[in-house]
Each structure stands twice: as C-alpha cells, then as structure tokens.
Amino acid sequence: MKRALISVTGFPTDIANPGEEFEIYTGPGSSLRWVDAPDEVTLDWKLEFNEWIPDQGHVDPHEARVIGYGANGAQFARLFDDIKAGLFGEAAKEGKFFRAVQSVKDETLAKYGELEYDENGQPLDKYKPWAHNELIPAWMTREEAEEAYPDLVNDPDYILYVENVVNGEGCPFDPNQDPVLPRDAMPEWN
Numbered sequence: 114m115k116r117a118l119i120s121v122t123g124f125p126t127d128i129a130n131p132g133e134e135f136e137i138y139t140g141p142g143s144s145l146r147w148v149d150a151p152d153e154v155t156l157d158w159k160l161e162f163n164e165w166i167p168d169q170g171h172v173d174p175h176e177a178r179v180i181g182y183g184a185n186g187a188q189f190a191r192l193f194d195d196i197k198a199g200l201f202g203e204a205a206k207e208g209k210f211f212r213a214v215q216s217v218k219d220e221t222l223a224k225y226g227e228l229e230y231d232e233n234g235q236p237l238d239k240y241k242p243w244a245h246n247e248l249i250p251a252w253m254t255r256e257e258a259e260e261a262y263p264d265l266v267n268d269p270d271y272i273l274y275v276e277n278v279v280n281g282e283g284c285p286f287d288p289n290q291d292p293v294l295p296r297d298a299m300p301e302w303n
Contacts, residue, residue, distance in 0.1 A: 114131060114149055115128050115129065115131075115152055116130070116147050117129075118134070118137065118145055118146070119148055119252065123245050124160075124169075125154065125155075125158060125159075126145070126156075134147045144247065146250070148163075148252050150165060157170075161243050162254055162258065163251070166242075169242065171241065171242050171284075171288050172225070173241065174238070177221055177292065181216075181217035181221065181294065181295060182217055183296045184297055187297030187303070188213075188297075190303075191208070191213055191303070192208075192209075217296060224290065226285065226286070240277055240278060240283070240288075241273075241278075242274075242278070243271075243278075249265075255275075255279070
C-alpha cells in the first residue's frame with residue numbers, strides 16, 4: 114500500500130510509502146489530505162468518492178469537436194478562401210471549410226460515437242468525472258456525501274454520474290487515445 118497526497122478534487126500531488134509522508138495542515142479549510150492508495154498508484158490516477166480510478170483521463174466529445182474545428186479566425190479564413198474561389202451550393206462541399214468541418218465530425222463520430230444532447234438541446238457528457246470541491250472532497254464516500262447533502266441525489270449531474278460512471282458500463286471509448294487535433298494545425302486543411 115502507498116500513501117497519496119490528494120487535493121479536494123481527487124488528483125494526487127505526491128506519493129509516498131507509509132511513514133514517509135511529510136506533514137501538512139489538516140485543519141479547517143485544508144484542501145489536502147494523505148490517503149491510502151494501491152501500490153500501483155501514479156499521478157495519473159484520480160480519487161472519486163473515495164475510490165481510485167486508474168489512469169484517469171476524460172474527453173468531453175463536444176469539446177473535442179470544438180477543438181478540432183480550430184480557431185475561429187482559421188475557420189473564417191477557410192470559408193473566405195472558398196467564397197473567393199466561387200464555391201457555392203453543392204460545390205461548397207468540395208471547399209476547405211466544409212471538408213475540414215466534415216473531417217472533424219467524422220473523426221469525433223469514429224472516436225466517441227454519436228454526440229448526445231439533453232432535452233434543452235445542450236451537450237450531454239454522460240461520462241464526465243465528478244467535480245469534487247471543498248464541500249464534497251474526493252476522500253468523502255458517496256454515502257457520506259449523500260448524508261451531508263441530501264439534495265445531492267436530485268442533482269441532474271449527480272444522477273447522470275451515478276447512472277453512467279458508477280452503475281453503468283463506464284466510458285465506451287478510451288479517453289487516453291489520440292486527441293482530435295485542430296484543423297488549423299494540419300496543413301491539409303489550410
């Protein structure tokens with residue numbers, strides 16, 4: 114067993130053997146705590162509701178798509194070039210702008226599946242890790258959190274987290290895979 118120094122958010126900042134921990138402030142307002150961790154723990158792990166998640170990685174598929182589109186200026190430059198080239202109607206589908214956007218849509222579909230939206234049309238990230246904070250630090254179990262904050266069980270984000278991350282199959286794609294690169298960083302789209 115190891116000891117990990119974690120912040121309220123659940124990310125380790127240091128790992129030590131038992132008895133080799135250095136002193137930290139643990140009084141009111143403390144945002145760090147030493148906790149037990151498996152021998153194989155690394156700084157890439159995360160503690161969520163007092164349970165370790167190996168090689169924590171998370172990709173919001175909607176954000177990956179936005180990043181893939183690239184900077185607004187680069188998108189407008191591609192669109193400008195297409196207009197200047199006289200690409201309108203069906204011909205616009207052969208232009209830089211359309212092809213770059215389509216390539217991002219195709220790549221995110223292949224990596225993350227269909228993007229989902231809530232009843233209000235807002236992006237839905239079903240596999241989002243729980244965002245621990247000072248009120249519900251990562252070393253608190255779900256039971257302790259629900260007891261301390263009874264309304265938590267009615268929070269839509271918490272319900273989604275429990276359904277998909279805790280009780281569900283977990284993330285269907287590898288969040289540590291190659292990221293979607295901005296198209297303005299790729300010569301073939303400029």
